[in-house]
Amino acid sequence: MRERDVEQYLREQVRAAGGRAYKFTSPGNAGVPDRMVLFPGGRVAFVELKAPGKKPTALQLAQHKKFAGLGFTVAVIDRKSQVDEFLAAYRQEVSKL
DSSP states (O other): OOHHHHHHHHHHHHHHTTOEEEEOOOTTOTTOOSEEEEETTTEEEEEEEOOTTOOOOHHHHHHHHHHHHTTOEEEEEOSHHHHHHHHHHHHHHHHTO
16 A cells, blocks of 8 residues: 555545545645645644655654644554544544534
């Protein structure tokens, strides 16, 4: 399985949950997460996608820390089961409201 397969699965599953997973680029800010995920109700998360078994670079981790410091969820996902876990966490958060 390749990173693009995981990314496609993320897009499909987020859309099925009523959200959108936009490709995220920020010129001049290398290392930002791959996808900005928008969920109903104004929830936003950022997702770094990797090929199975691969890890984020030091630059990516630094950017993740900045985003998390602002209160955003940042997930690193390298397999389809983690997409399912990511969405389950979102659903659990929503059910508590």
